[in-house]
Amino acid sequence: MTLELQKPRPIWQIMFSTHHTDVGLLYLISSLTFLFLGGSLALGIRAELFLPGSQIIADSMTFNRIFTVHGTTLIFLFIIPFASAVGNYYVPIMVRYKDMAYPKLNAIAFWMIPPAGVLIWLGFADFTWYATPPYSIISAPGPAADMWIFGLKILGISSVLGALNFVVTILKCKHPDMSIGQIPLLAWSFLSSSLIIIVAIPTFAAALLMLLTDRLGVSGFFNPAMGGDPISYAHLFWFTFHPEVYVLVIPAIGMMYEIIPRFSRKPIYSYNSGIFAFVMLSIVGFSSWAHHMYATGMSFTEKTVFMVGTLAAVPASAMHVFNFVATMWNARIRFSTPMMWAVGGIALFFSAGAGGVVNSAMPLDFTTHDTYWVVGHFHLFVMGTIAFGSIGFLYYMFPYVTGRMYNETLGKIHFVLSFIGTVLVFFTQHVLGLYGMPRRIYDYPPIPEWIAMNQIASIGAMIIGISMAVFLANMIHSSAKGKLADTDDPFGLGGKYYYPFEAKNPSH
C-alpha cells in the first residue's frame, strides 16, 4: 500500500491539487505545525506556574492570551485538521473510491484553515477558548476578540464542509459491492464524527454571530445590561462543544481500531460492537452538554437529567476499551512504535473516563469544577487519548506516505518520554484540583501542596517538550533520509492479510 505519489513534485503542484492524498498532506503539515506552536505555548504556561510569582511571563493579560490561544490552537488547528488528514488519506481508499466526493470543496475546506489560524494568532485573544460572555462582550479587548470570532467562524464552516464531504464519500461513493456494514471501523469513525459536526456546529455558529453583534453593541443576546442572559450562551456553546468532544475522540479511537488488530495480528474482536459504540456515542453525546454548567445555578432536576445523560456515554466508551483489550488478548503482539502509542492511549483513555465519572456526579462536581482537576481531566482526553492515537497513527502512516521508515528507536523514546510526561502533568493536575487550585490563574498563593504539584506538572511538561523535539527531528530526518520502507509490510508483521486496502492512487 502506498498513500502518496512517489514522484517528487514542485510544492505548488501539491498546494493547488485537489487530490485527496495531496489535501491530506496539506492537512497533515498544517496540523503538525500548529501542534508545535500550541505546544510551545503550553511550555510557557507551565514555566510560569513552576513557582508562585511572576516567572517568565510579564503580566496576567499575556498569560491569559497564551492559554486562550493554546487551547484554541490545539483543538481547532491541530486535533480536528489532523483527523481530516487521516480521513483524506484513508476514507476514499477504504470505501474504494478514487477521491473524495467533492475534491474542490475538499481543497477549499483545507484552505480556510490557514487564514483562520492567522486571525487567531495575530489577534491573540484573552477570553479563554470558551469566550464566556459577558466578559467577552464588555471586557475583552478588541480587535483580538473579534479576530478570534472570525477565525472560529471560518473554522466552523471548514469543519462542516469537510464533514459533508466525508458523509457523502462514505454513503454515496463507496463501492457498490460493499455494504455499509463492511467498511472499516476507521471509516465508520469518520461517518459518526462527521454527522455529529453537521448537527452540532450550526448552534455555535449562531452563537458566534450573536456574540459579535453583542460586541458591536447592536444586540444584547448575552449582555445582562441589555436584558440578555449569559447562561443562554453557555447552553449554545456546550450544545456544540460537548458533542464536539466526541468529534475529537471518535476519529482517534478509529485510528486505534486500525492499529491494534494489525499489530496484534488478529481481526478485531467485535466489529459490530465497535460500530454500535460509535453510533451510541454520537447519539448520547448530545444528551450531556449542560454537565459543564452545574455551578451556574441549575435546578436539581436539570442537573439530574444531564448527569444521567453523561453517565450514559460511559458504557459505549467502555465497549471500545473492551474491544481493544479483547483483541490484544492472547495475540502475538508486535510492539512497534504505533502500537505502543495506541496501547498507551487506551490506558489513558480509561483513566480519563474514570475521572470523568467523578466530574459528572453532581455533588463531586462542586469540588472539581473549574479547578485543575478539570484541566487534568480533559487533557488526559486531548493529549493522552487523542494526541496519542493521532501520533501513533502518524507513525503508522509514515512509511506509506513517505516511502521511507522512521527511526524506530527514536519513535519509542518519543513514546516513553511522552507517556511519563503526560502522567506527571495530568495525573498531578487532578490532585492539584482536589487541593482547590482554580484553573486559568496567572499566579497562586504559596501553598506548599500547590507549589509541589505545580513543579511536578511543569517538569512533566518539559519531558513532553523534549519528547516532541525528538519527534520533530525523527520526522524531518526520516522523511528525507530514512531507510526505504517495504511498503507491502513496513512493520514486518508478515503477510499481506494485514493490509487489506488496495490503493487507488492514479496520477493526475
Added chain:
Amino acid sequence: MSGHSNWPEWIYVAVVIALMTWVGAEAWEAERLVEHVPADAKTIIATGQQWFWTFEHEDGTKEIGELHVEVGKAYKFEVVSTDVNHSFNIHDYVVLIDAIPGRVNTVWFAPDKVGEHDIQCREYCGLIHYNMRGTLYVTEPTS
C-alpha cells in the same frame, strides 16, 4: 464480522451500566440532601465584581475581601455579580456557585470548626482573576 459469541462483552457492559447506575443514584441522593437549605440559615449577600468579593450580612454590615461567620450556624449565600461571571468558592467547605450578572444563585454551608479558610473566584473573569481572593474567618459565637 466475528463469528464467535459475544457474551463476555455484554456481561461487561451490564457491569458498567450497573456501576454507573449506582454512581448516579448515590450522587442523586447526596445532592438532594446538600441542596436542602436549613430554615434557620442566615442570609449573606455575596457580590462578585472585578476583582473582589463584597459581603452583606442580614444586619446590614458589609465586609470587603473578608467574611466573618460564627461556628455552628448555617449561612445561606445569595451570590450576585455586577459585571462579568465569577464563581464564589470556599474550597474547604465545598461551597461553589457562579456569580452571574442578572441572576441570584444560592448556596449554603454551616462551618463546624473555628478557623481561617480561603475564598476565591473559580470562573475566569479577566486581568486579576488570579488574585480575586478573600478570607473566611470562622469565630466563636459572640452571644
